[in-house]
Amino acid sequence: xxxFRGVTKRFxxxxxxxxxxxxxxxxxxITVFVGPSGCGKTTSLRMINRMIAPTxxxxxxxxxxxxxxxxxxxxxxxxxxxxxxGLFPHKTIRDNIATVPLxxxxxxxxxxxxxxxxxxxVGLAPEMAARYPAQLSGGQQQRVGVARALAADxxxxxxxxPFSAVDPVVRESLQEELLRxxxxxxxxxxxxxxxxxxxxxxxDKVAVFRTGGVLAQYDEPGVLxxxxxxxxxxxxxxxxxxxxxxxxxxxxxxxxxxxxxxVGESAPDGWSLVVDPEGRPLGWVxxxxxxxxxxxxxxxxLYEVGSGSLRSALDAALSSxxxxxxxxxxxxxxxxxxxxDDVLRALAASRADEAA
Amino acid sequence: MNALFSxxxxxxxxxxxxxxxxxxxxxxxxxxxxxxxxxxxxxxIGALVGHGRxxxxxxxxxxxxxxxxxxxxLLTLLVLLMGIGLLPVTLALAVLAIPPLLAGTYSGVRNVxxxxxxxxxxxxxxxxQVLFKVELPNALPLILGGLRGAALQVxxxxxxxxxxxxxxxxxxxxxxxxxxxxxQMAAGAVLVAVLALVxxxxxxxxxxxxxxxxxxxxxxxxxxxxxxRPAPAPANxxxxxxxxxxxxxx
Ligand SMILES: Nc1ncnc2c1ncn2[C@@H]1O[C@H](COP(=O)(O)OP(=O)(O)OP(=O)(O)O)[C@@H](O)[C@H]1O
Ligand SMILES: [Mg+2]
Numbered sequence: 001x002x003x004f005r006g007v008t009k010r011f012x013x014x015x016x017x018x019x020x021x022x023x024x025x026x027x028x029x030i031t032v033f034v035g036p037s038g039c040g041k042t043t044s045l046r047m048i049n050r051m052i053a054p055t056x057x058x059x060x061x062x063x064x065x066x067x068x069x070x071x072x073x074x075x076x077x078x079x080x081x082x083x084x085x086g087l088f089p090h091k092t093i094r095d096n097i098a099t100v101p102l103x104x105x106x107x108x109x110x111x112x113x114x115x116x117x118x119x120x121x122v123g124l125a126p127e128m129a130a131r132y133p134a135q136l137s138g139g140q141q142q143r144v145g146v147a148r149a150l151a152a153d154x155x156x157x158x159x160x161x162p163f164s165a166v167d168p169v170v171r172e173s174l175q176e177e178l179l180r181x182x183x184x185x186x187x188x189x190x191x192x193x194x195x196x197x198x199x200x201x202x203x204d205k206v207a208v209f210r211t212g213g214v215l216a217q218y219d220e221p222g223v224l225x226x227x228x229x230x231x232x233x234x235x236x237x238x239x240x241x242x243x244x245x246x247x248x249x250x251x252x253x254x255x256x257x258x259x260x261x262x263v264g265e266s267a268p269d270g271w272s273l274v275v276d277p278e279g280r281p282l283g284w285v286x287x288x289x290x291x292x293x294x295x296x297x298x299x300x301x302l303y304e305v306g307s308g309s310l311r312s313a314l315d316a317a318l319s320s321x322x323x324x325x326x327x328x329x330x331x332x333x334x335x336x337x338x339x340x341d342d343v344l345r346a347l348a349a350s351r352a353d354e355a356a
Numbered sequence: 357m358n359a360l361f362s363x364x365x366x367x368x369x370x371x372x373x374x375x376x377x378x379x380x381x382x383x384x385x386x387x388x389x390x391x392x393x394x395x396x397x398x399x400x401i402g403a404l405v406g407h408g409r410x411x412x413x414x415x416x417x418x419x420x421x422x423x424x425x426x427x428x429x430l431l432t433l434l435v436l437l438m439g440i441g442l443l444p445v446t447l448a449l450a451v452l453a454i455p456p457l458l459a460g461t462y463s464g465v466r467n468v469x470x471x472x473x474x475x476x477x478x479x480x481x482x483x484x485q486v487l488f489k490v491e492l493p494n495a496l497p498l499i500l501g502g503l504r505g506a507a508l509q510v511x512x513x514x515x516x517x518x519x520x521x522x523x524x525x526x527x528x529x530x531x532x533x534x535x536x537x538x539x540q541m542a543a544g545a546v547l548v549a550v551l552a553l554v555x556x557x558x559x560x561x562x563x564x565x566x567x568x569x570x571x572x573x574x575x576x577x578x579x580x581x582x583x584x585r586p587a588p589a590p591a592n593x594x595x596x597x598x599x600x601x602x603x604x605x606x
Binding site for chain 1: 471472474475478480482485490493496570
């Protein structure tokens with residue numbers, strides 16, 4: 001558990017970057033600091049590992065004031081991932097990852113074995129181990145940055161805009177990966193971003209900062225989108241917040257029967273879903289007659305039953321050429337169909353539940 | 357030309373304490389001493405000032421000031437003060453070696469990717485570890501560039517030792533001039549040039565051997581502007597201003 005108690009940071013030039021911050025970061029959860037540029041997110045984060053010393057107040061990690069004791073020792077017990085990865089250009093990927101274990105006095109062999117293990121955990125191919133950072137893509141470098149922070153298995157992980165330098169597709173996959181990892185590791189993660197979408201996607205709790213280093217609201221993402229504390233938060237979470245909020249509702253949706261055809265079979269009139277021999281969706285065909293591979297129209301996004309949210313269900317319905325969203329099971333086999341109306345009805349039902 | 361070759365081919369010039377091998381060894385010896393002395397002064401200062409990331413103007417200013425000193429005048433002054441000997445010669449040559457070594461070390465350390473330095477500190481390296489494990493290895497291409505520049509200058513200038521009645525390849529130049537033995541003078545000049553080139557080549561090999569492959573710029577991209585292949589001898593590598601990470605407070 002990390003606690004900020006009355007923390008203020010005033011830089012020598014008089015800038016107040018953080019102003020009277022009181023905040024408790026729950027152990028084992030992801031807490032996101034979000035806010036516009038210059039609102040003190042990085043400064044707050046860096047006071048946790050004492051890269052910046054507070055001017056007033058105390059920051060404690062597991063009850064211990066971070067300013068007591070030795071700074072280097074404190075930092076070795078806290079994973080730290082920075083924006084541009086900050087990898088050491090002169091070291092191989094394996095040696096980059098092994099940095100903290102070696103600082104802690106592990107043997108070279110053990111540290112390197114640990115590095116190889118972590119490369120697998122973050123999804124890097126083993127042949128990357130002997131490469132140098134300059135030979136990796138931005139997304140791969142970010143993975144190395146995360147692996148390096150995890151190497152000594154610290155209970156706390158600080159991440160400062162770790163995914164902001166990569167393209168949206170890679171960012172999304174890195175986010176998914178982080179959530180999967182966190183499911184296994186259960187670290188206390190403090191994650192800084194200026195992207196509200198990233199914040200509500202990753203955060204168990206989200207702290208919204210306003211310029212001047214003042215905490216505007218600290219809540220679970222669903223609450224944040226539902227009940228912004230004031231006009232600033234309202235403006236910051238943006239116009240799409242109703243749509244974003246769908247991401248936090250995952251009621252069971254009633255699935256309609258969805259007739260499917262295979263390549264070579266004859267399709268009925270109207271839109272039909274084409275599936276492969278295992279029952280996985282291939283795309284849609286319109287009109288009757290024999291189904292040819294060439295006439296299959298690519299389908300929209302898929303809604304995975306159980307793991308999906310109403311947001312992905314609605315997207316499946318809206319992006320499907322036939323207007324019927326395809327729901328799949330965990331193995332990717334077609335489970336049924338859903339329409340935008342179904343999603344909206346489920347939304348209305350959950351509203352009613354909440355009101356009750 | 358022919359006179360030069362026959363002078364060089366004369367076996368009498370290749371033996372004894374005034375022969376080419378002996379003069380070559382003397383020349384190298386003064387040069388190595390001067391470079392070592394220069395490095396002892398320049399490396400720690402350049403590394404510490406670069407590590408602290410401020411006070412760079414002092415480095416650039418004093419390096420430029422030393423470059424402006426007239427070498428011959430300095431040597432004469434030192435000999436007048438100390439008498440003829442190895443010490444004034446070494447000192448005068450070391451003054452030449454210091455500016456390129458100082459500038460190379462300072463800008464090498466100063467220009468290491470601030471993200472890497474910040475990460476090093478954030479992961480729990482102590483200041484000396486940041487310097488020795490991250491900054492110096494990454495600065496190596498520029499430090500060695502400075503060394504090559506210094507070696508070239510010192511070897512070329514070590515001939516002035518003969519001007520104050522000391523040894524080295526400069527003897528052939530001075531003695532040749534005095535006795536109007538032009539082939540001997542030309543041979544002296546050629547030998548100095550050849551020695552400088554050979555040493556330059558050896559240092560280039562050394563650089564290949566000790567600089568991390570990650571810094572050779574052979575990869576697809578260089579993460580920072582300065583890790584690419586360095587110029588062989590930066591005459592005056594000015595520090596490039598780099599953005600500090602937010603709230604850099606060691
Ligand atoms: N070392 C410093 N000296 C003076 N002012 C600083 C220093 N570091 C940061 N600041 C100022 O403190 C404020 C907060 O900076 P901080 O880096 O914490 O913002 P941030 O929320 O992380 O912004 P961004 O999203 O742009 O990274 C800014 O106004 C910044 O200019
Ligand atoms: Mg920041």
